[in-house]
Amino acid sequence: MAKEVVIDSLGEACPVPLVKAQNAIKEMEVGDVLILQIDHSCAMKNVPEWARKDGHNVEVEEVDDGEWEVIIEKC
Amino acid sequence: MPENNQATTTSSSGSIRRSSTRRPRKKKKNMIPFGVGLFVLIVLIGILLGQNNATVGLFWIFGVSFGFTLQKARFCFTASMRDPYLTGGTSLTRAVIIAFALTTIGFTAIKYGAYVKGLPIPGMSYVVPISAATVIGAFMFGIGMVIAGGCASGTLMRNGEGFMMQWLVLIFFIAGSLWGAHDFGWWKELFIANGPRVFLPDVFGWAGALALQLLVLAGLFIFATKYEQKKSA
Numbered sequence: 001m002a003k004e005v006v007i008d009s010l011g012e013a014c015p016v017p018l019v020k021a022q023n024a025i026k027e028m029e030v031g032d033v034l035i036l037q038i039d040h041s042c043a044m045k046n047v048p049e050w051a052r053k054d055g056h057n058v059e060v061e062e063v064d065d066g067e068w069e070v071i072i073e074k075c
Numbered sequence: 076m077p078e079n080n081q082a083t084t085t086s087s088s089g090s091i092r093r094s095s096t097r098r099p100r101k102k103k104k105n106m107i108p109f110g111v112g113l114f115v116l117i118v119l120i121g122i123l124l125g126q127n128n129a130t131v132g133l134f135w136i137f138g139v140s141f142g143f144t145l146q147k148a149r150f151c152f153t154a155s156m157r158d159p160y161l162t163g164g165t166s167l168t169r170a171v172i173i174a175f176a177l178t179t180i181g182f183t184a185i186k187y188g189a190y191v192k193g194l195p196i197p198g199m200s201y202v203v204p205i206s207a208a209t210v211i212g213a214f215m216f217g218i219g220m221v222i223a224g225g226c227a228s229g230t231l232m233r234n235g236e237g238f239m240m241q242w243l244v245l246i247f248f249i250a251g252s253l254w255g256a257h258d259f260g261w262w263k264e265l266f267i268a269n270g271p272r273v274f275l276p277d278v279f280g281w282a283g284a285l286a287l288q289l290l291v292l293a294g295l296f297i298f299a300t301k302y303e304q305k306k307s308a
Contacts (some may be wrong), residue, residue, distance in 0.1 A: 007118035012105045013240055014154065015161055022162075041236065045149045053307050
């Protein structure tokens with residue numbers, strides 16, 4: 001079954017959620033799902049951009065005012 | 076690359092499988108009344124400011140428009156300098172280069188227009204001597220802005236968004252600027268005034284200066300594009 005990794009990056013500024021996501025994706029296998037919780041709008045843009053560039057499936061959900069979950073499935 | 080043979084495939088929404096670790100969605104307050112109210116307030120303030128001084132009213136409109144554009148586009152000078160190193164992406168870098176190119180054309184037009192009419196060229200006080208101080212200062216600012224998570228425009232924009240860490244950054248931004256302005260005379264005398272003051276149109280002519288600047292920017296743009304392609308290969 002696909003593993004699910006949840007990373008809580010609430011309150012962290014620009015590069016940190018992206019760096020955490022990058023490191024986590026490296027350790028995951030194809031088909032695993034990474035859920036990144038962010039509340040920084042820069043990250044809401046640059047994490048999906050990076051993930052799509054790397055070829056993963058990405059979805060962004062706004063779960064609350066100013067909080068998002070970026071769901072990345074490793075491909 | 077071959078699609079993963081598991082059930083999920085790419086599509087727009089809600090297709091990636093995930094387990095039940097969803098946080099329950101809080102009911103969102105309808106924000107539209109706030110939005111309309113704020114818009115009316117902005118227009119009223121603009122009119123009020125414009126009555127005393129038309130220029131200030133114009134500044135208000137420009138300021139609000141810039142902020143809106145910056146926020147919606149998520150334009151970020153800090154990211155433009157940081158992303159090539161961090162993720163290998165140069166889309167923001169190229170956006171900044173385009174912005175510079177447009178500004179160059181616009182300002183050349185304004186200045187040349189004044190020159191041709193024989194009027195004093197606006198903004199000549201910004202042609203300041205260049206020296207190592209510029210390089211060192213820029214480097215320090217770069218380090219600071221990446222750590223702070225934004226430079227001037229980004230910080231102000233995020234303040235408006237309600238990003239509280241940036242409120243702290245704003246306080247120090249003001250404090251630092253005040254301190255710098257207070258001591259600027261000293262810095263200027265000791266380090267900056269010795270450098271050459273170059274106004275490019277004086278050296279290359281108006282057309283030459285414009286062409287040179289745009290060529291350099293175009294070169295940087297191509298370099299940024301190639302950089303991203305190489306990094307994502």
